Amino acid sequence: MRVYLAVFALLALDFWTHAVSTERPVDILVPHSSLNAVKVFLKKNNIPFTVMINNVQELLVREREEMVHNAEMERKSKSFNFAAYHDLETIYSFMDTLVASHSNLISKVNIGRTYENRTMYVLKFSTGGVKKPAIWIDAGIHAREWISHATAVWLADRIATDFMGNRAPVPSILSHMDIFLMIVANPDGYVFTHLSPNPHYRLWRKSRSATSNPKCPGVDLNRNWDAEFGGPGASDDPCAEDYRGPSAQSEIEVKNIVDFIMNHGNFKSFITIHSYMQLLMYPYGYSGTDAPDQPELHDVATSASKALNSWHGTVYKVGSIFHTIKPASGASVDWAYLRGIKYSFAFELRDTGRYGFLLPADQIVSTARETWFALRYIMKYVCDHPY
């Protein structure tokens, strides 16, 4: 054996495992220039061998490319400006970057198209398993509420980084549950609000579907759900801001979400993010009667609002939609609750009317952060209270 080792040294072979006895195999890295000589030598001396990796160089090149790519994705996601409002294309690109830098945790799910044929995406945060109990969060169902989309963008990044940094309670929540986050629930409306600073565009609320009145497109997507549809607090006039649509889930955007959640079948919480008015609310919107779980939902919302307040001192009020805002039928939280998704909440983010829908971008990060405090509380509570 010593003779062989001397020969191998001459051929500049790199031993990956060392020779310890004649019974055990040895792994050798063979430079291309020595390849033939080594094969000839081994055959001549009846030393059996197998090629484990044909071209180590190729593997190394590929691995390096992947690392560079990942670093690039990391850099892109780190350089993303969370303290600014972005258009749909930029948000969709952000989602791709986020998925690429956290491919072990996050995937992008296509849940269907909008009226104007744009794709609706949900980010799925999952550590594996099949249809684990899940939490749904949507933002931007009303186009002009830009702080909602901007907050969701920040939240997506925060969930990812908390998971990566092993920061409680995110890893624990994700070991038991999946999180589905839809950053833009009304892409057509959102694009419309970016077309011009003119209030007709920037202050658009609804979808962009054609209605029975050619002068008045769009349906209020948060009055179109199958929850006492046709009840109080929603209009049957296509020109109204809270036009409910011709029938429950007539709007493709609503139907896509409904189908996704029903097909999944294992959602335990449904949270929708709006602005403005600084409220954290629970069902019902369509009725003033207390929901059966009202005491618990009120407690959870109260604690969540206290967690939110602890960060910047922002004060949120808590209550049912019906009592806090007004009677409103066809609302998404009511739909979710009536389908048995107990922990259903609606946020109205900053502010209370000073800037309203035109919240300055320098408030995005603090708004998102305080919202995260509340959301984190709710998600942990949901995780700790399986049903």
Next chain:
Amino acid sequence: MASTGDLEPTHYPARRAAQVALHYLNTHHGSPFRVFGLQQVHKASAEDVAAGGRKYKLDFSVTDWGSGSAGPALRCSADVLFPRTERHSAPKVELHCEALQQINSTAQEDDAFYQKYISPDSTVSARDIPDSFGNMSEEMQPFWRLARVAASFIMLRESSENTEFNMAKVASITQQESSEEQLMLEFVVLLHDFPSQEIVQWKLLASWSPDRGVRVLQTEWQPRCPHATKPPN
């Protein structure tokens, strides 16, 4: 359906009535450097009154948006009467705020602003305040506040138990020729009504001086879309 007796301060009936009191407060004490916002309602009650109206009694706190987050909260109490008439008529407000005189005077800023823009050469003109991203130049801030105060006259007048108004945006500001030593400003403002989520557009002509405060001389409802034919009330 409305409740009588004690009201839950976090629910909308109390909040809507308090917002009306805020509009009243701003019409009387608002300026280019002072606009009040509702901080919270502490106590509220409502009762039906003779002649078919509903009177709210409110105990609430306000903050001055002009002084940023550093400003103290002022405690106020108000009676807000919503008449119940065939045609809409404005609510009547009686208001008292503690220590209103003691909050920091803005006389210096008011005067400097007045002197700067009362000159005959001044022709301020701007659109979209704030812009889509919530940005507003420092120079525009006192004009935004003036628009907000002037809009308060309209919001007060148009309010009912079924509305909750804020100013969503100033579409345009156009300085007019000064008259009787008053700054004259034409505003187009967009109001947002929270219950209906409607955006309502008004054009108005307002005057201001440090002595006389804000006065609204003309208001004109503007249809926003081709389909609209008449104002909400």
